[in-house]
Amino acid sequence: MVDIIITETHPVLQRGLQQILTEVDPSWVPIPRSTHDLRHPQAYAGADMILFSLPIEQDALARDVAIAASIPRPNILFLSPDPIMVTPMLPAASNVRGCVDSGASVEVLVASIRLVRVGGRCFPAVQQPVPPGLTSRLVKPLDPPGQQQNADMELLGITARQYEVLVALARGHSIQAVGELLNISISTAKSHAYALYRRLGVNSKSEAVYEASRRGASFDWDAPTVVAAPDVFHHVSRSTATDTPSSNVAQDDDFEFDTAPPDLVRWWPTGK
Template sequence: MNQTSSQVVRDQLARSGQSLPLHRVLIVDDHPLFAQGLAGLLTQSALAGAVEVSESVEQAVAALSGPCTIDLVLLDVSLQGETGLMLLPRMNAHKPPVVVISSSEDETTVRAAQAAGARGFLPKSAGRTALIRMVRSVSRGGEYYPGRRSLPTQIQVLTPRQKDVLALLAQGFPNKRISQSLNLTEHTVKTHLKAIFMHLGVHNRTECVSQARQMGWL
């Protein structure tokens, strides 16, 4: 973006009463080219004064614990084999808003993002206009989930039977043991597990138990 177009963005933001640019934004993404490109777009579009990049949840936790205040976190959902959403429970009480950025745009990913406490969702296929709208919305204290009705602010409550299945899963029970303990067929157990996985936005048993503990379900 050239200087003229950047000034146009600044003028538009000033007229809208926005407190932009944000002082500092943290991008949590393990793809350097994407992270560097997004950082450049944020600064060139007058959306952020400074941008930091972390490649893992651990690095992000360290950045958030540092002396510099972070005003917004842009978080990828998949980081070096770990779930990026694990960052949210590790943030302190004065955590900045988090917007999930992902190449996956399916409803399960979006639901998991909002259930974990993210203030918005931005697909990596989005352009500059969507990025500006997102930052404007979140900086006002709002959310950004374009094209979707507002999802519940909390993960949908499991049915009593699903809670039983989850509890046994957390104890390391295989499906056969769970079915025997609850007097269910293995097919029914698999159906319950599929529903639980969908609610939590996970793909396997280990992620399920870990995320459920982080969310206070176990």
């Protein structure tokens, strides 16, 4: 059995979370706890995960984030009405592995829980507009893969380019940022992602990360060297892309494909 602590205090929402967890996987056992209870280690001893609901009031939010950051184990997934505001509040050594919008769909929540349980992360990717031409001075290309990367590619049965896309997605980058990071057009980045999804038998970027983690991939890829601030990646400029971009590409941060197997859960995570 998998014990999942939930801290939602609203009775209706708490009951809804309990019902969702038990219906998705009968082995998931929801255990209601208050945030005050979590000040004491015995309240979460033996639990497999904490689904930590956050308030919107600033004082209460700061208090609850501090409580969560003090918990050494198990992994924690935040539910917040404003994930982008919460993420910068976490200390570097925090055991919080993700933050999901409390208004997200059931599919998003379930996939995020599965991802966090296996050690993945699902924080929102903050994006801001960047002047055209600046991106080439911000990010340098990735180095060729080494021994561990080749092992991961062989394990997953994917190409080097698909592995680059997978690692970028695992680090929370949107598909636009992936195109910019790899110096390819958005349409080409989507094509590589589509091929990656088909190879892994999944239908979304978080499912791809989860499936790769489940198979034992390390995602041990050297991060790009950031030469100047900011520390986030942005939409690629069509004038700087090396591939010919499509004029019909929509600027969606995450995407899924209509041709994927119908039995797979379809969702797209927070992360705009």
